[in-house]
Amino acid sequence: xxxxxxxxxxxxxxxxxxxxxxxxxxxxxxxxxxxxxxxxxxxxxxxxxxxxxxxxxxxxxxxxxxxxxxxxxxxxxxxxxxxxxxxxxxxxxxxxxxxxxxxxxxxxxxxxxxxxxxxxxxxxxxxxxxxxxxxxxxxxxxxxxxxxxxxxxxxxxxxxxxxxxxxxxxxxxxxxxxxxxxxxxxxxxxxxxxxxxxxxxxxxxxxxxxxxxxxxxxxxxxxxxxxxxxxxxxxxxxxxxxxxxxxxxxxxxxxxxxxxxxxxxxxxxxxxxxxxxxxxxxxxxxxxxxxxxxxxxxxxxxxxxxxxxxxxxxxxxxxxxxxxxxxxxxxxxxxxxxxxxxxxxxxxxxxxxxxxxxx
Amino acid sequence: xxxxxxxxxxxxxxxxxxxxxxxxxxxxxxxxxxxxxxxxxxxxxxxxxxxxxxxxxxxxxxxxxxxxxxxxxxxxxxxxxxxxxxxxxxxxxxxxxxxxxxxxxxxxxxxxxxxxxxxxxxxxxxxxxxxxxxxxxxxxxxxxxxxxxxxxxxxxxxxxxxxxxxxxxxxxxxxxxxxxxxxxxxxxxxxxxxxxxxxxxxxxxxxxxxxxxxxxxxxxxxxxxxxxxxxxxxxxxxxxxxxxxxxxxxxxxxxxxxxxxxxxxxxxxxxxxxxxxxxxxxxxxxxxxxxxxxxxxxxxxxxxxxxxxxxxxxxxxxxxxxxxxxxxxxxxxxxxxxxxxxxxxxxxxxxxxxxxxxx
Numbered sequence: 276x277x278x279x280x281x282x283x284x285x286x287x288x289x290x291x292x293x294x295x296x297x298x299x300x301x302x303x304x305x306x307x308x309x310x311x312x313x314x315x316x317x318x319x320x321x322x323x324x325x326x327x328x329x330x331x332x333x334x335x336x337x338x339x340x341x342x343x344x345x346x347x348x349x350x351x352x353x354x355x356x357x358x359x360x361x362x363x364x365x366x367x368x369x370x371x372x373x374x375x376x377x378x379x380x381x382x383x384x385x386x387x388x389x390x391x392x393x394x395x396x397x398x399x400x401x402x403x404x405x406x407x408x409x410x411x412x413x414x415x416x417x418x419x420x421x422x423x424x425x426x427x428x429x430x431x432x433x434x435x436x437x438x439x440x441x442x443x444x445x446x447x448x449x450x451x452x453x454x455x456x457x458x459x460x461x462x463x464x465x466x467x468x469x470x471x472x473x474x475x476x477x478x479x480x481x482x483x484x485x486x487x488x489x490x491x492x493x494x495x496x497x498x499x500x501x502x503x504x505x506x507x508x509x510x511x512x513x514x515x516x517x518x519x520x521x522x523x524x525x526x527x528x529x530x531x532x533x534x535x536x537x538x539x540x541x542x543x544x545x546x547x548x549x550x551x552x553x554x555x556x557x558x559x560x561x562x563x564x565x566x567x568x569x570x571x572x573x574x575x576x577x578x579x580x581x582x583x584x585x586x587x588x589x590x591x592x593x594x595x596x597x598x599x600x601x602x603x604x605x606x607x608x609x610x611x612x613x614x615x616x617x618x619x620x621x622x623x624x625x626x627x628x629x630x631x632x633x634x
Numbered sequence: 635x636x637x638x639x640x641x642x643x644x645x646x647x648x649x650x651x652x653x654x655x656x657x658x659x660x661x662x663x664x665x666x667x668x669x670x671x672x673x674x675x676x677x678x679x680x681x682x683x684x685x686x687x688x689x690x691x692x693x694x695x696x697x698x699x700x701x702x703x704x705x706x707x708x709x710x711x712x713x714x715x716x717x718x719x720x721x722x723x724x725x726x727x728x729x730x731x732x733x734x735x736x737x738x739x740x741x742x743x744x745x746x747x748x749x750x751x752x753x754x755x756x757x758x759x760x761x762x763x764x765x766x767x768x769x770x771x772x773x774x775x776x777x778x779x780x781x782x783x784x785x786x787x788x789x790x791x792x793x794x795x796x797x798x799x800x801x802x803x804x805x806x807x808x809x810x811x812x813x814x815x816x817x818x819x820x821x822x823x824x825x826x827x828x829x830x831x832x833x834x835x836x837x838x839x840x841x842x843x844x845x846x847x848x849x850x851x852x853x854x855x856x857x858x859x860x861x862x863x864x865x866x867x868x869x870x871x872x873x874x875x876x877x878x879x880x881x882x883x884x885x886x887x888x889x890x891x892x893x894x895x896x897x898x899x900x901x902x903x904x905x906x907x908x909x910x911x912x913x914x915x916x917x918x919x920x921x922x923x924x925x926x927x928x929x930x931x932x933x934x935x936x937x938x939x940x941x942x943x944x945x946x947x948x949x950x951x952x953x954x955x956x957x958x959x960x961x962x963x964x965x966x967x968x969x970x971x972x973x974x975x976x977x978x979x980x981x982x983x984x985x986x987x988x989x990x991x992x993x
Contacts, residue, residue, distance in 0.1 A: 299783050306764065310778045321743075321777060330779035332743055332797070335695025344795055346747040346784040384680075384691055388705040388793045396993045405665065418680060419669045420689035423793070424658050425705040426992040434747045434782070434793035436703055438691070633785040634755045 299634045300535075323448060326539070328377040328524060329439070331446045339446055341439040343374035349430035351633070357474050360400045362501045363433070364407030370526065371437035372415065372505035373579040377524035379447035379514020380439035382417045382507060388434040390427040400431075415507050441514050447583070452521035452540035456584035456608040459593075461506045462600050463552040464529060465568055468575020470500030472566060492556045503579045508598040513583060518593060522583035528576045528630020534615050535628075536582065543613035546606030546626070548573075573617075576631040584608055658993045659894075682807060685898070687736040687883060688798070690805045698805055700798040702733035708789035710992070716833050719759045721860045722792070723766030729885065730796035731774065731864035732938040736883035738806035738873020739798035741866060743779045744771060747793040749786040759790075774866050800873050806942070811880035811899035815943035815967040818952075820865045821959050822911040823888060824927055827934020829859030831925060851915045858937070865940045867957040872942060877952060881942035887935045887989020893974050894987075895941060902972035905965030905985070907932075932976070935990040943967055 307325040322339060323331035329343035347367055349355055368385060375382045387408065391400065412419060473496065480497055481490035513519040523536045537544050551572050561568040585593060595601060617626040666684040681698060682690035688702035706726055708714055727744060734741045746767065771778060832855065839856055840849035872878040882895045896903050910931050920927040944952060954960060976985040
């Protein structure tokens with residue numbers, strides 16, 4: 276979950292002498308080993324534990340239960356000054372909807388833990404936050420069933436918990452990709468990162484009464500950051516129809532998330548930069564503002580598009596659009612020895628994960 | 635979740651001109667109505683939503699799924715200087731185990747979302763935190779299956795998510811008490827609040843090599859705060875054997891939690907102060923330190939004992955002890971018109987909720 280300032284800091288750290296401090300991904304790997312060591316009689320019911328977009332528990336009755344949690348921290352994942360509470364409520368649910376979608380599951384129930392400073396409690400913050408959350412929840416028939424409310428000394432913190440379900444064994448993991456599988460993404464890339472950068476330079480949503488075509492285009496980019504949409508319908512169909520061999524949502528950034536997927540699957544990949552779905556409005560806006568749309572598409576986070584792989588013979592079965600959103604083939608899975616690469620014309624280079632990391 | 639300073643502040647607020655600012659309980663009531671308004675086709679699968687210790691979702695296969703979340707915020711719910719990471723890991727799981735126990739369910743799976751400042755990340759904090767959590771999880775055969783790790787600007791925040799299960803329709807709600815039911819608590823009361831106050835006055839755990847009988851008694855009180863135990867075994871038995879008509883865990887304080895239970899059940903109650911289980915070691919320690927053990931037992935939070943009601947004809951079926959922990963009858967459920975009262979000899983007064991609240 277990037278905001279510009281912290282992303283920079285993270286990049287500096289990654290390249291400095293501190294680079295040998297374990298990253299959060301090292302930590303998650305160790306934690307996963309430890310959780311598995313701590314064997315229990317229940318492990319046979321655990322289908323997917325730590326290290327995927329969500330956990331999967333085998334339920335009785337032919338269903339699996341999928342659980343995702345996402346922590347949003349003020350001044351790390353969002354700024355109160357630029358993200359109004361309605362949008363924050365929408366986003367808190369979106370991040371978890373996206374995790375459930377990335378497992379190929381249907382979202383069902385949510386719980387929201389929220390910590391607030393005293394002065395925020397005395398405002399309409401929570402009313403507006405839950406308005407954003409409920410509006411989105413209704414759209415996908417998700418029910419708020421619980422959570423916790425706490426006071427914090429200064430900053431807002433939200434933990435969004437989402438429970439979904441899918442048929443037994445139907446959850447789509449990060450680890451199922453094989454060489455030859457075709458790599459797809461839903462929607463378009465880079466919009467959220469562009470929106471964030473524009474907001475940090477002072478851009479804001481236009482007054483709808485005065486909006487021209489130009490400001491409408493700008494608004495659409497800003498909304499990609501302020502009000503991102505999870506690809507819930509795509510997730511359900513890809514899972515239900517067993518179309519995807521592996522899947523992850525693009526929350527950290529394509530370069531990072533493709534590396535996560537390939538590392539879990541024990542494969543390499545080659546994507547082609549000219550195939551990346553970058554909105555033409557984004558290209559235009561970037562051109563006038565010295566932003567590089569390709570960099571945003573590769574490394575910008577929070578697009579909440581789905582990145583998934585499909586066996587070549589299954590490609591014809593893919594629907595063209597779901598809920599008005601299309602998909603684009605961007606490359607192919609390769610053997611592990613090929614590592615994770617990107618080509619631009621005749622040049623090919625290593626696609627180093629350069630998206631968001633917290634540590 | 636009290637710590638001394640914030641509890642005081644909360645009491646001041648409750649008695650000041652700000653008392654008409656809605657409390658968190660008002661908020662939860664409104665949120666519950668709103669969540670119910672937002673009807674969906676799933677409501678028939680929702681057994682218990684917002685407003686109990688945990689949510690209950692009807693699963694297929696004769697089982698219900700129980701979900702609890704608990705947010706712990708540094709400097710509100712704990713202080714880094716007095717609660718070592720090992721104890722914090724233990725406590726983060728205890729608070730949720732206690733919620734699941736209060737539903738009469740068996741804990742199964744946990745997810746932990748944790749936010750940390752950068753300087754804490756670079757220490758052994760997480761190793762020690764998870765050591766405390768895993769040790770407790772193993773004891774109850776609970777499996778860590780996921781969570782989220784995030785950076786925070788300054789303070790540690792933990793959201794503990796616990797998933798349990800029980801037979802369909804067997805979850806014990808806060809709302810099932812009827813006049814005539816006998817009121818019980820597990821274990822003893824006031825120890826955690828006393829431990830907190832002693833820690834705030836500078837007390838700390840003794841070096842085990844030097845420990846005398848006297849310091850061992852002090853340690854036991856301090857550990858009631860530092861390493862509280864949820865009544866997991868009692869919760870499972872009371873639920874499984876359909877022994878309790880209603881149940882809640884004592885996290886805010888007996889006075890508050892008994893009021894929550896009575897309000898949800900639409901009943902009154904009368905408890906007898908001489909019956910309250912107050913540890914004799916606690917009475918001795920308090921005597922020498924100008925603390926009132928009855929006040930601590932009535933209003934101190936985080937004892938994590940279970941408060942439950944039993945029909946008179948079922949009382950003989952209650953086990954004497956579970957996992958070495960006994961129970962005590964402290965009073966009786968009365969009609970709503972009697973309100974929530976406490977007697978001390980011949981005097982009877984209103985038991986006003988004076989336990990912990992965040993807002």
